[in-house]
Amino acid sequence: MATHDAVAAAHHGPDGNASQRADAPWSHRFGPVARLLICALSGVGVGVAGTMAHRMGASLGIPYGLALGLLVVGLSTWCARSRSGAVGLAVHLMTSSAVAWGMAIFNPGDGALTPIGFGGTVPFFSEHAGYIWLFGMIAVQIVLLCCPSRWFSIADGVRPGPPARARRD
Numbered sequence: 001m002a003t004h005d006a007v008a009a010a011h012h013g014p015d016g017n018a019s020q021r022a023d024a025p026w027s028h029r030f031g032p033v034a035r036l037l038i039c040a041l042s043g044v045g046v047g048v049a050g051t052m053a054h055r056m057g058a059s060l061g062i063p064y065g066l067a068l069g070l071l072v073v074g075l076s077t078w079c080a081r082s083r084s085g086a087v088g089l090a091v092h093l094m095t096s097s098a099v100a101w102g103m104a105i106f107n108p109g110d111g112a113l114t115p116i117g118f119g120g121t122v123p124f125f126s127e128h129a130g131y132i133w134l135f136g137m138i139a140v141q142i143v144l145l146c147c148p149s150r151w152f153s154i155a156d157g158v159r160p161g162p163p164a165r166a167r168r169d
Contacts, residue, residue, distance in 0.1 A: 024154060028083055036091050039080040043092040046076045047099030047137075054133035058125035066129050066136075073137045077144045082152040086145060093141045100134055 022029075027038045050073060056065025073096065080092035125132075 025083075027079070028154065032084065035084045036088060039084055039088040039091045040095045042076045042080060043095030044099050046073050047096040048103070050096075050133060050137060051100050051103045055126075055129050058129040059123055061123050061125055063125045063129055063132075066125070066133055069133060070136050070140055074140050074144065077141045078152060081144060081149075082154055085149070085152075089141065089145050093138070093145075096141070097138055100137060104130065104134060 027035065030038070046069075050069030053065040054063075054069045056068075057063050058066065076096075077089060077092055081089040084091070
């Protein structure tokens with residue numbers, strides 16, 4: 001039976017660093033600063049994409065854009081924590097929130113990208129999709145921060161060999 005250290009070495013390489021693994025995803029192979037930069041860039045990407053998509057279907061009472069936006073935030077946050085731990089998740093949270101809230105507050109055009117509050121009778125999701133998006137993306141990331149770290153490990157890509165009893169040295 002393998003010890004914990006042997007399992008960690010198999011998953012992260014001999015020095016415990018995931019960037020040393022040849023079979024790790026491409027974004028895990030960089031150094032710590034580059035991995036944090038990738039976390040920041042993915043945070044910016046999901047902040048922009050989610051802000052643009054969160055209102056799709058809201059006027060019909062089927063907020064599929066909001067659901068997809070929050071799903072993408074969750075997936076990107078999972079990747080950030082997998083790539084750089086809690087620090088990577090924090091960088092992702094800060095950049096995605098700054099972009100989404102910045103786009104909601106500072107809009108150079110006449111329309112609002114994240115409209116909040118209405119003065120008439122409108123469908124529920126038309127009125128509340130902006131709030132749900134802005135606060136929901138933070139909530140999704142905080143929930144993932146509270147999850148056990150073992151949920152964010154990347155399984156090694158080593159293919160199993162023949163059973164031990166059938167191996168010949």
